[in-house]
Amino acid sequence: MDKAIQRQRVLLDHLQPISSSSNFSSQTHQSTDLSASLCFAKNSSHGQIGGSDDDVVIVAAYRTAICKAKRGGFKDTLPDDLLATVLKAVIEKTNVNPAEVGDIVVGTVLAPGSDRGIECRMAAFYAGFPETVPLRTVNRQCSSGLQAVSDVAAYIKAGFYEIGIGAGLESMTVDRVNRLRNINPKVETFAEARDCLLPMGITSENVAQRYGVTRLEQDQAAVESHQRAAAATAAGKFKEEIIPVSTKFVDPKTGVEKKIVVSVDDGIRPNTNLVDLAKLKPAFQKDGTTTAGNASQISDGAAAVLLMKRRVAVQKGLPILGIFRSFAAVGVDPAVMGVGPAVAIPAAVKSVGLELGNIDLFEINEAFASQYVYCLKKLGLDPRKVNVNGGAIALGHPLGVTGARCVATLLNEMKRRGKDCRYGVISMCIGSGMGAAAVFERGDF
């Protein structure tokens, strides 16, 4: 009967005589937040590609293979050679004049900031960029590659330039995770500040304990990651996004140096299974559940994404791989930093007016299986939509690269799926307690 009363009220409001306009305007449902914006209805009539000319679009996204740190294909490769390879690729494959690039932003985490900044600048010269093209690095821990891409998107949107490159570079062979050198004694009275010092593996154990993620669930996630990555490699799915790197490899036993071309990820273990994983001892905590087998691998690699205003892409006749729609960075409890995506994804999706149900594909970084499993459960995501070609447990997690690597992986998969896939999301948890997420739309929708 409440429903009938409500309907009666709605319908009776239609019969409002004109003389009570002052009464009507006081009703709570009247919207006072009105604005006009450009109408795009006419655009389509001129045969243009759909969407706004001011969209920030991705026209190229490439990565190197991802190799095991210290033991894999890039153990003897200098980091700037990795970056130079992908920077050169985005320019050569699109035939964009490198001088037109407004900025190059490189996500990178472990290397000392000033050294890495100079190395990246040098890499741009190796790749053929003139001195007039500036470059900078960005560090938001594990999301740095995604942060680089979203920084460039923001600058293009702001009108500072029209073409930019968001990239990522990490060599965990050369650089390692260190503890802070001088710790402020105040951490003893600021619990959250102290939790920023927790080793990442301990935060993974915290997630597993606090949210009840079992060892079995974590191992299952690891098996699936490897199986999917192996299947994707066998199917040649990564060929479109991986740029081969010509480099050297020094045999660890004989010391003999030889030239190799690295074009395949070397961290994938197709035979990974639950029985073998169950034998591994917890890596961070006695009686824990996080092992070397269900955590991401430390790796080397690079990636680069070429972004520009849609208008520029249309002028240059470049196919549009994807549209950058939104980005969100959020803060969470540092003790369970792994829950970051569960907070960041809804924020990014909501900011673009969508709902989780509208998202067709996800790339969520598998820093650890515990936080990955937790995020899928928390958000109610269909596992068939997430990390469909494997994730960091199989592929590796070169910290500053993963975000940009995921752009290449996501957009290429969306392209393959075509009409069945319109929106994709990339997300990762961030050390010291943050999450980041971005929403992309398929370019040819």
Next chain:
Amino acid sequence: MPVFKTPFNGYSVKFSPFYENRLAVATAQNFGILGNGRLHVLDLSADPSLPIGELAAYDTADGIYDVSWSESHDSIVIAAVADGSVKLYDLALPPTSNPIRSFQEHTREVHSADYNPVRRDSFLSSSWDDTVKLWTLDRPTSVRTFKEHAYCVYSAVWNPRHADVFASASGDCTLRVWDVREPGSTMILPGHEFEILACDWNKYDECVIATASVDKRFPLVCLNGHGYAVRKVKFSPHVRNLMVSCSYDMTVCVWDFMVEDALVSRYDHHTEFAVGVDMSVLVEGLMASTGWDELVYVWQHGTDPRAP
């Protein structure tokens, strides 16, 4: 002229885009406030003096506020139901197989449904939960939800030429134009001081949209003539300047918005609120209307709907 008596109060009537003699009618018991609903599919006889035949009828647990024909399948009809569901019916299947699908996502009454006439693969629903949803026939959930309106969305209508553009009319006093490729609405028009109950695109001029309001007017050219809220408005598929409206003043009016004295005809055949009106795409000048007097009229423009 053909008349059909429906058991419940009429809410909407639509001509089939495939068969010139076929139309669908949405009805709701107790004026849509409480009770059941029924979807009627009617066939007109070639002889106007013969009665309208009923091809099919489907009962729903709640009132049906709107109906829309599929533009890609001649036997599929979409119903906007007051219980928040959007139901799909296939006339080619027996009643026991219908509805073939029921989408239950809207949290309040669904007030309108509209099939995409250009791309022919999707349709919209608008609801009193303040949202518009985009659907395709092959997906169990909505493709997207558009939620900017601050009150009931009474109408969402696709642009007749641009496959991705639609307009929505709301009780929040705004008309919004959307492009489904954009995250938000691309134009917001505060065209009325009161609730906007309906909208429609001109079929020949993409810059012209008509809106119908509680203030009884259309804003582009202010067309005054109805004595109460205008419930539906429709542009002619055949003549650029011609449009039709129906109102709580129980009349159906035809207008030429380019003429100073815009009112071309007024039909007062309904004895209760005139709630639904449509113009046939296949037969020029053929019109249909339905109202809370439980009657569906079909007549040629310029003739008396009540003439035998």
